[in-house]
Amino acid sequence: MTSPGTNRRWLLANRPVGSVSVDSFQWTESSIPSPGEGQALVRNLWLSLDPTQILFTSESMEQFAIPIGGVMRSLAAGRIVESKVSGFAPGDLVQGFFGWEDYSITGAGPSPMPDDLPLLKLPTYVSPEVAIGTLGVTGMAAYFGTVDIARAKSGETFVVSSASGGVGSVAGQIAKIHGLRVIGVTGGKEKRDRLIEELQFDGAIDRNSEDVGSKLDALCPEGVDIFFDTNSLPSVINAVLKRLRHLGRVVLCGATPYYLSKERPNEYVNYTALIMKRGRMEGLLAREYFDRFPEAQAALAGWIKSGRLKPVLDTVVGLENAPLALQRVFTGANFGKQLLEISES
Numbered sequence: 001m002t003s004p005g006t007n008r009r010w011l012l013a014n015r016p017v018g019s020v021s022v023d024s025f026q027w028t029e030s031s032i033p034s035p036g037e038g039q040a041l042v043r044n045l046w047l048s049l050d051p052t053q054i055l056f057t058s059e060s061m062e063q064f065a066i067p068i069g070g071v072m073r074s075l076a077a078g079r080i081v082e083s084k085v086s087g088f089a090p091g092d093l094v095q096g097f098f099g100w101e102d103y104s105i106t107g108a109g110p111s112p113m114p115d116d117l118p119l120l121k122l123p124t125y126v127s128p129e130v131a132i133g134t135l136g137v138t139g140m141a142a143y144f145g146t147v148d149i150a151r152a153k154s155g156e157t158f159v160v161s162s163a164s165g166g167v168g169s170v171a172g173q174i175a176k177i178h179g180l181r182v183i184g185v186t187g188g189k190e191k192r193d194r195l196i197e198e199l200q201f202d203g204a205i206d207r208n209s210e211d212v213g214s215k216l217d218a219l220c221p222e223g224v225d226i227f228f229d230t231n232s233l234p235s236v237i238n239a240v241l242k243r244l245r246h247l248g249r250v251v252l253c254g255a256t257p258y259y260l261s262k263e264r265p266n267e268y269v270n271y272t273a274l275i276m277k278r279g280r281m282e283g284l285l286a287r288e289y290f291d292r293f294p295e296a297q298a299a300l301a302g303w304i305k306s307g308r309l310k311p312v313l314d315t316v317v318g319l320e321n322a323p324l325a326l327q328r329v330f331t332g333a334n335f336g337k338q339l340l341e342i343s344e345s
């Protein structure tokens with residue numbers, strides 16, 4: 001229970017290395033701040049727990065690193081309580097990089113963080129959790145990676161890694177909607193089975209207990225047209241590149257296993273396969289499509305409404321559980337987009 005006028009917050013206590021521990025964060029309570037000119041006070045309602053946010057706890061981000069004692073940064077959705085920002089009024093539902101706290105002060109317009117988005121109104125034609133979970137940056141990465149970078153075409157074979165995660169579960173479903181045959185690679189038997197039973201993927205592979213190469217041979221006898229990669233595991237990339245078809249495409253979306261360590265994927269990656277196949281590997285940065293977010297959000301919302309796209313959200317409740325919720329995306333405990341609901345009481 002929050003006392004009236006209290007802002008509960010998680011501050012960065014030390015810089016996590018190797019794994020996410022609750023000890024890296026410090027719980028504190030302070031008074032609710034007041035917005036200055038050009039700022040708004042937001043009551044946070046939902047946090048999006050993204051592997052990317054751990055990057056900002058590292059000193060290697062230099063001037064962009066969250067300082068020790070600074071509030072842990074997070075993409076969040078909330079309701080404006082007080083606004084001195086033109087175009088935003090109390091009651092508006094908004095999203096932005098706010099933080100692990102009940103109340104955040106935000107300003108509209110560009111901010112110094114390299115992955116920042118301006119203060120944005122939340123689409124109101126879906127629930128706030130679907131707006132931030134499926135129509136947020138996760139869904140934007142899935143949409144533009146699949147539609148624009150991979151140029152998915154009906155009849156092709158699409159393989160996606162961390163297929164049961166936030167980006168992967170949406171990318172795979174978008175590919176299905178476009179008429180592709182979709183195979184998910186995931187870390188666990190239960191997640192593998194749920195991809196087929198709940199999301200109707202055409203096949204799925206548990207990379208922990210199955211040989212990815214021989215499973216790909218069985219599931220994709222003609223090879224792979226598109227590989228949507230969210231975790232940069234050399235063993236998986238090598239296996240897929242070996243089976244890439246002529247004019248195949250590889251979307252480089254993320255490198256989750258490497259965000260908590262100085263180690264980088266350095267095993268031999270079979271990229272020379274791209275030469276003879278005239279294949280293409282391309283990096284994806286969802287925020288570069290910012291001007292086209294409304295187009296992608298409308299498409300995703302339309303598919304949700306028609307029942308063709310299932311929002312897959314994995315919700316932890318209570319601000320006090322934010323470190324545990326972040327831990328889940330680094331242990332693979334999540335199925336779907338990892339969110340945290342902050343109760344308003």
Ligand SMILES: NC(=O)c1ccc[n+]([C@@H]2O[C@H](COP(=O)([O-])OP(=O)(O)OC[C@H]3O[C@@H](n4cnc5c(N)ncnc54)[C@H](OP(=O)(O)O)[C@@H]3O)[C@@H](O)[C@H]2O)c1
Nearest residue numbers: 141162165166167186187254255256257284285286330332
């Ligand atoms: N480029 C962009 O614009 C953009 C935008 C959004 C997100 N991303 C990136 O996309 C990726 C997915 O983001 P998300 O929010 O959807 O997260 P997510 O996939 O829901 O969660 C992370 C997943 O990574 C896998 N994982 C975690 N630690 C691992 C390890 N040590 N080894 C192997 N696999 C591990 C786990 O799935 P499995 O065990 O099932 O593989 C886990 O569920 C992240 O790397 C994120 O930074 C990029």
